[in-house]
Amino acid sequence: MEYIRIEGTHKSVSRLIKGSDYFTHEDYDTAARNLDAFLEAGGNTIDTAYIYTGGQSEEVIGRYMKEKGNRDQWVILTKGAHHDQNGPRVHRAAIDADLARSLERLQTPSVELYALHRDDPSVPVGEILEALNRHIEAGTIEAIGASNWTWQRLQEANEYAAAHELQGFSFSSPNLSLAKANEPFWSGCVSADQETCDWHERQQLPLLSWSSQARGFFTGQFTPERRDNEDLVRVFYSEDNWERLRRAEQLADQKNASTIQIALAYVLNQPFPACAVIGARTPAELESCAEGAGIKLTQEELQWLDLRK
Template sequence: MQYITLGKTDISVSVVALGTWGIGGWMWGGAEESESIRAIHSALDNGINFIDTAPLYGFGYSEEVVGKALAGRRDSAVLATKCGIWWEKEPKPEGDGELHVYSTAGALGNAENYERILYRYLRPTSIRAELEASLRRLQTDCVDLYQVHCQDATASIAETMETLLELKKEGKIRAIGVSNVTPEQLAEYQKVGYVDVLQERFSLIDRDVQKNGMAKTAEENGMNLLTYSPLAHGLLTGKLSPDTTFAPDDFRSSDPRFAPDSIAAMNAKLAQLQPLLVKYGLSLVQLVIAWTFSTGPKTNVLCGARSAKHASENAMAGSVRLAQEDLDLINGLFS
């Protein structure tokens, strides 16, 4: 496994990170707790020390599972979670935030617990309350990386950053990250404080951060680019087929990218990578992960896994070094 530092800190993080949205079950057709815990342990045993979760993932459930898995092993993980999405059924402390999404049991989950209205919501008091709840669920007294999950246009970015800086001074968080920002919002955060991590969608087929200049801004300012959905929710694994069916409460069941024709076209394109798999002795997933962290000096690839098999396969990609000519070849195929 290769390791890099986290933002301006001296914390060392693996280039392959473990994402735990799927472990929360919500929007992913459920998850099996004991296998989720095995996945987290397998990640740690195979060199992944960077684990990302969020209160939103299963409405606290993903954090609880991560907390259980890390009991007695907290020191071996760099733990990242988030704030900024209100999913509680109780009224918000002040103001309304912005409507984010309706989560209904029928469309997105099969449990009554999933029926909620989600808001993008950031206030100094709510950030503090969210952090306290996360610390409880995660069974820890400090979050290594605290990230703003989504941006709330009704909140002040300066006030949000000031709150995060206070939490850092108080020793409750060790580094600061932002996610789902525009280049302008990122610049506003930087005016007030230091951003250690930019967490954005990035994969072979999702290149917005390269196109809008944020990948460059991150590199020039010593931020880590923590790339989410690097396997495009499974589309880039080559393991889906046009016959694959998704549970009704799996969001991919209604995503056009996962329609049979789209899966077939992607698999045909991915098949062109076969010579590289032979050359390096890698699985397709490992090649895709290695390409992703090779795109920048401080890129961590945040792969979602909810089985020990997937977690260890993904971790093994962390030691791969691809030659420039092969990176160019992959870029040419997927540009």
């Protein structure tokens, strides 16, 4: 397993990040086995959020770490300040409340990585950074980031931080995958386009991608004619993406790999630090991801896969 460094945290972050948006109390034993297997494979970073499975994801992780006594082996990325039925809530009160509850559920006094789950462009970045830096100073957060923020807002925030001697965002977590989204999967979500990737390359800001394998688009289970998965059709069905799939299949044959492994390698071989959140639930899926993470792609191959050559 390879690792990257994220400014602010003292631990290395595994390039593969364990997704936990399916963790529930009812399936605790399965979640625990998944976490054990991920650790054994060399992974050490887990992605969760205040809203995942109504809070059960964080509670399951907290119970697991307490029972195993292995909190020190993990890098926890959790997220808060997601909008609710009343709209956006990216402000100090929401950040304070969500973080306090997340720490309680996780049974830990602090987390290594904390991200805002959504943005509210009507709120000045200074107010947001001031609120987050209070928790950094208190020791409850080591490094801060933003999920589903545009690169323009990230740049504005980090320029403000530099000008006011604050800790800025050390990472971003949008969707990045070989298949390009036609529209947001969920309201307020951001997918990394070429302009975003170019900005990350200039800044060398780590990108932690969710839906890094395009929610199964590259598994071979989908064709232009099969349209029973409405969300996948809406977000990823396009002529360009079918061509990307065809090219990924061709490159997979050349490298003795699977198509979905090539799609994962695309994310991890970007010209900037990148990690991929994976949803592997079985030993076979985890092994596939681990092998895919080891595939090296040239910049020419990346551009060809992405229809830029």
